[in-house]
């Protein structure tokens with residue numbers, strides 16, 4: 001805090017609250033906002049194991065609060081304690097296959113959780129700016145070759161349906177209550193901190209383990225699926241930009257290039273001079289009840305209006321992930 005000319009004190013430090021701070025994006029966003037001198041607060045849920053590894057290096061510089069998107073009271077209490085100017089809602093049941101085995105939980109957290117946070121925020125302080133982590137999964141079996149803010153929503157999983165709800169409720173609260181609430185339609189983004197269950201990390205860890213002689217095969221599902229994969233670090237930057245624009249607006253955040261899972265495997269094995277075809281096997285048990293065949297985003301709006309652009313290319317991203325896993329698995 002500093003003194004103004006009139007002698008009245010005011011605080012230069014802005015406070016930001018992040019739900020899902022223990023996840024991939026939460027950890028990168030916390031680091032970005034620390035660089036920008038925010039006072040960082042994060043929501044962590046009570047669970048059997050503490051999942052703090054992604055936050056280890058910044059733990060002394062952030063404040064964590066026990067809470068859950070399933071529990072409205074905890075959200076209101078955390079808002080009161082942290083008094084943020086910006087809230088980033090990154091928490092979700094984010095693994096698509098788990099949304100078929102736990103559809104109700106997925107709806108409760110990933111859909112209704114957004115409303116719980118918006119309600120708490122609107123009652124506590126409607127001037128708080130709100131970012132919702134929406135997803136390209138809302139487009140599902142998309143009719144447009146490249147999906148933009150205008151593309152119709154055709155979700156294909158309980159997760160996609162829940163994210164479509166979160167997307168629309170964010171827009172609805174903006175229009176109903178004049179909140180600065182925005183929805184970032186994020187296409188797939190990865191990093192060495194990606195959860196092990198997602199295909200990019202499953203491949204990078206598998207390649208590293210095979211190279212080190214710790215694993216013989218890599219079992220995958222649908223090799224033909226196409227995704228637009230970017231780097232998580234670039235995507236959290238877009239989140240911050242969206243909350244610091246002049247007028248609230250939703251944007252697609254994507255690289256505009258798509259690759260198949262087969263390409264991903266080929267590139268990852270090539271990083272360690274191995275031929276992917278010797279090691280990859282397909283198990284149809286890993287196919288999804290309803291697959292999203294191809295996603296590729298048109299992010300021209302955020303590029304032209306906010307000046308955002310993806311810095312990392314796909315091959316560099318995969319190489320970074322493989323090298324990181326090689327390092328961590330090396331005895």
Ligand code: NAP
Nearest residue numbers: 020022023024025068069090091092094133135186188189
């Ligand atoms: P992630 O690594 O799976 O992180 C999810 C976070 O949500 C974790 O911190 C988790 O906490 C938390 N969480 C789960 N259930 C919760 C609950 N009931 N209450 C409070 N917190 C809860 O996901 P991510 O990759 O960082 O993605 C961040 C957000 O962007 C998610 O909403 C995801 O759906 C969305 N998104 C991601 C991508 C992508 O490609 N990464 C693309 C589009 C949209 P625990 O550590 O306790 O499990």
Ligand code: GDD
Nearest residue numbers: 094096135136137187188197198199200220221222225261
């Ligand atoms: N997870 C996984 N494991 N996916 C596989 C595998 C496998 O062994 N084999 C093939 N795939 C295919 C899936 O069928 C899917 O088409 C594609 O790889 C990507 O799967 P994931 O990495 O699990 O990501 P996702 O696209 O389903 O969902 C991610 O991106 C969404 C944005 O489009 C998640 O991060 C979601 O939270 C996010 O909203």
